[in-house]
Amino acid sequence: MIQSNKKGDWFEIILPAEWEKFTLESLFKDFWQAPKKLVHTYRMEKKVRINGKSPDWTLPLVKGERLQLNLFVEEEMTVVPDYHNVEIIFEDDHLIVFNKPAGMDTHPNEPEQKGTLTNAAAFHMQANGEPGRPRHVHRLDRDTTGAVLFAKNALISAILDKMLDDRHIKRTYLALADGIIRQNKGTIDKPIGRDRHHPTRRRVSETGQKAITHFKVLDRFKQKDLTLLQCSLDTGRTHQIRVHFSHLGHPLAGDSLYEGSTEFNRQALHAVKLELVHPFTQEKIICHAPFIDQPPIFFNINPYDI
Structure with missing residues (x-):
């Protein structure tokens, strides 16, 4: 993890050896991939310093020097x-x-x-x-x-x-779908667009936006006719998981918008885990979200095991 700290309005990063391959310009442009307009603003308003001084953006960075960003404004x-x-x-x-x-x-x-x-x-x-x-x-x-x-x-x-x-931020979901899904795991690659006949619904449509959902079955509840799923997304379309499983004939339990069963009072869908590498500190952040007001079946799963 990269050493850093907050000092008043400024955020200070002790430059690590692995950043010596960058200039300040390439750190913003290539590593952080920050927008040109925003980087231009930071340059013009002198919101970036090295060791307390206005830097030369074209020189290679040096390990141990202090990169200071005026972020807290x-x-x-x-x-x-x-x-x-x-x-x-x-x-x-x-x-x-x-x-x-x-x-x-x-x-x-x-x-x-x-x-x-x-x-x-x-x-x-x-x-x-x-x-x-x-x-x-x-x-x-x-x-x-x-x-x-x-x-x-x-x-x-x-x-x-x-x-x-x-797709450098990974999101994992738990979903409870109607019916018994026989396939243990799979990928749903179906574009999603608006439903012309309903103001808020979406549907699988060949003219829609690309949408990819990966899933694996965690458990099957034959007596209740339900399947517990773990899902991850390559895209983030509106209602993506709900639309994809409805299209397969397995709408999410409680999802009245997509004709799911009425056993629950809302769609049984929970964003259980979020993972990313912190852009400034390079710390691996893994967040597990405990269940809130979920169908009882969810409590068979420990969110920290996902």
Whole structure:
């Protein structure tokens, strides 16, 4: 793990030997893959220093020198801070991972909306005296529970967005599907588009966006006619797991939007695990999300074993 610390408005990284192959320019462009516009802003506003001085962005980095980034700056909140008692699975100066409960949107759909996870994240940061604002890196459906990742500043947000696009952030789900799925594991590679006949539904469509879901069967409950699944995604389409298993004739239990059984009052879907390598410290972060208000069958599984 790379040595680092927060000093007031600045974040300081002790440059490791493995970064000597980069210049400051290539560290931002090639390693962190930060957007050109954002990097230009950091250069023009002198938000980057080495050993306290304005750096030459074209020189190779040197092990042991101090790279300083002006990350912790005041930002105007774009949502209304709103207190909610939501479990935090992981947090540092840059990231926060919540365990989202059911019945909560990830972010507001209108400027003054309250009650979402982003509102709760804004309140949490404000209460802790943090100057930035939260940015969700990905989303979960309103009634899907589990791990959701937020960034606390513009640079880490941009880096994480790119990591998500490049599938360097791994998300694992548990799902309970109607019926007995005989195949022990498999991949569903079916594009997903909007359903012309319903305002919120999605469907498998040849003209839709590419969507890939990997799954393996964890257990089969023949008496209840249910299959417990572990799923991971190569893409992040709206309702992806729900649409794919509905298309196979095995909608998720409780998922009324996709004609799932009515044994539960919402879709049985939980984002149980989130994994990434921290862009600044290179720490391997593994977050397990304990179950919240889940179907009893889920409690046969220890989320820390996934």
